[in-house]
Amino acid sequence: TGKKVWLERRKDRARDEATKAGDLDSTVSRQQRAMEMTTRNSHPDAKADDRNCDGLVNSNGDTTEITVSLSHPGKRISPIEGGSLYRLRDRKFLLEDKRRLCAWGLGAAVLGILLMILHAELCPIVYPPDSIYALSINGLISVSTGCLLILVLAFHYKDVQTSPLLPLHSKLFIIDHNQVDWRIAMTTNRVLGISLELLVCAIHPVGTYLAPGAEPPAMETPGTNTPFDANSTSTPLCLCSSPMEAWLEVELLLSGLMFLRLYLVHRAILLHSKVLLSASYRSIGSLNNINFTFRFVLKVLMNKYPARTLMVFIIFFWFSAAWMLRLCERQLQVVTGDMGIALWLIAITFLTVGYGDVSPKTSCGKVVCLFTGVMGVACTAMLVAVVTKKLALNKGEKHVHFFMMDIQLSKELRNAAANVLRECWLLHRATQAKDRQGEHRYHQRCLLEAIRVFRHLRLKQRKLRDYTSEMVDLSKMQMIMCDLSSNWNSSYRELEQRIISMEQKLVELGQSFQSTSELLSQALQRRLDHRCWSGREACTGQNWSPNSGRNHSRALCSHLRAQNACVQMDGYFTEL
Structure with missing residues (x-):
């Protein structure tokens, strides 16, 4: 009920947003039509654009950019497909769907592997190969395989809608380019990759359907002519109900190849990692041109949790390789067909010790031991690097x-x-x-x-x-250089402010000197004018006498001296 309510709310929200986007698109289309009409009215002599046979627009000499649409010409793009916000919302929903489909696919793959292991362990002891239990378990394996194939196809359908031409989550092709036809993204490499993935996921044992009702073949121990004894430490191989030895090898190969389904683990780790879910990681990575692939996520895990990651991988690989070795060696009923001996052989092979007390007898077992040795060398090198990093001083x-x-x-x-x-x-x-x-x-x-x-x-x-x-740490040196640069910049700005203030003070001082000189010149001019006026009055007296003549001459001389002084002062102030 809660899921239905959530789906209804999601549909209502999408419908409202589509309505708003439709109104916005209609407004934009009306504005575009109005602009086209304005352009046609402003250029009445221009001919209307026509389309050629290729669908391109002939601009009749107009040097405008020609846009070629990659979508289907007869299909209209919905409002949700336009606009950056709607594309980002669709991208988020598609990533959530991909994450959910990947988790379900990994669960179906693990379920099929567990059912195969259960059938291989219980078939010769608990029920015979031609019983209804064997048919039921094989049917469940086939059903899980079919579900896995459907989930893989659904995942790739979502993947084509998000990032079809580049690695996972590297570019939104359809959403960014408003593409509707998904066949544009189906390149040759993508088709081959999807086909190979479907082939790997479709592998499972089918011997029960091909030859029902037959008895299992009698196994003989190497070096003897006696059939298999039920009290032996190694149980017989029950992967085929046909008496043909060829079917035994085929069933063994199909059962071992089912472990190839575990390639879905790296995809699940990538889609459920905090690196991909964090918006800050994605934004900073896009600025630095970093692709968030499984390699990057593995590096992050080895940097944050090195011991935990290596321990989980080593334990899982140890048990898986031991069971595959036991599966390969059970067809000859040798000592390595026991689970304990297989664990011991895988451990000494993984650690590159090789005591030589036990060894694989079949070709399948030798291949498993060879692959175990190679993985052991790689894991030992990583373990040494992790231990060295842990023991190093900070x-x-x-x-x-x-x-x-x-x-x-x-x-x-x-x-x-x-x-x-x-x-x-x-x-x-x-x-x-x-x-x-x-x-x-x-x-x-x-x-x-x-x-x-x-x-x-x-x-x-x-x-x-x-x-x-x-x-000396480079970051510390960079911090010191940044501090020095900031100090120099602040000192330079302070010195510049001081120089500007000094210039302002010098300008004010010059203005004050100029005003003072003007006041002094005005005061001297007034005093000289006053003296000249008093001398003239003395020279133009009413009665003349010798004394008055003498006074007149004295006044005239003082008047002349005053005039000369006025001329000299005027020249001085003019020069000043």
């Missing part, structure tokens, strides 16, 4: 360790220098005593040894300091 521990080593070497270097001085003094004292030749040679040897130790310690300290200087 930056803080390295700094503390090298600092204490530098202090210790400094102390030893001072002691070595003191030993050199002591041996020099003892050699000098032995040289003064001429009758002590043996002691002289002894102190000379001690002096040479002390010098050698001193030089060795000094070279060791120099190498340690060089290595410590090389350990």
Whole structure:
């Protein structure tokens, strides 16, 4: 009921958004028609554009861009298919559907493998090969295989709608380019990949359907002519109900190849990883041109959880390879057909020890052991790298360790220098005593040894300091350089502000000087005018007498002097 309600709400939301998008598209189309009518009215002499036989628009000499639509010409793009927000919403829904389909497909694949293992373990002991139980389990295996094929096809249908031409989640082709015809994305490589995947998922044992009612073949132990004994440690192989030996090999091969379905694990890990679900990861990765593939996710897991990832893979591979070896060796009824012996053989082969106490007898078992050895070498190398990384010192521990080593070497270097001085003094004292030749040679040897130790310690300290200087973190150096650059920029801005303020003050000072000079010139001009006016009044008196003549001459002289002073002051202020 909750799922139905959720689906109804989702449909209503999609319908509302489609209605809004349709209104927006109708408005845009009306605006486009209005613009076309305006253009035609502004150019009445221009001919209407026509279409040629290829469907292209002839612009009649107009240098406009020609757009070729890759979608079907007779199918109209819905409003949901247009607009970036709707495409992003569709992309999110498609990714959720792909994640769900991948999880269901992996569950169907694991269910088929478990049913195959259950049938192989119970068939010769609990029920005969021609019983209804064997037919039922094989039927369930076939049903799970059919469901797996349907889920794989549905997954690739969603995959074509999201990223058909590039690796997984690398580019939205149909959504980004508004494509409706899915056949455009079906390239040759994609068709071959889908076909190979369907072929791998369709593999399962079918011997029960081909020859029902037949008895299982009697197995003989190598080197003897006796049939299989029920009390043996290794149970007989029950993968085929036909007495033909060829069907036995075919059933064995089909059962082993069912483990190829586990390729879906890497797809499920990729689709359910936090790297792909995080929007920050996707945005930063798109800026740096990084494809979020399974390789990138595996690197992230090995960096965050190295021991846990390796342990899970090694344990799963150990049990799977041991059971496949047991399945291969059970047809000859040898000691390696037992599960415990198979686990031991896989372990010593995985660790590249190879005691030689047990070995595979069949070709299938030898192939399994060979593949186990190769995977063991690879896993051992990764395990050594992980352990080395865990045992290595971090930056803080390295700094503390090298600092204490530098202090210790400094102390030893001072002691070595003191030993050199002591041996020099003892050699000098032995040289003064001429009758002590043996002691002289002894102190000379001690002096040479002390010098050698001193030089060795000094070279060791120099190498340690060089290595410590090389350990400076690049991020720390970058931070220091950024701080220096910011300090220089702030100092430059402060100096620039000071220079601007000084220029403003100089301009204000010049203006004040100019105003002061104008005031002084005005004051002097007024005083000189006043003196000149008083001299003229003295020269134009009413009664003339000798005294008045003398006064007149004096006033005239003062008037002339005042005029000369006025002329000189005017010239001075003019120059100023």
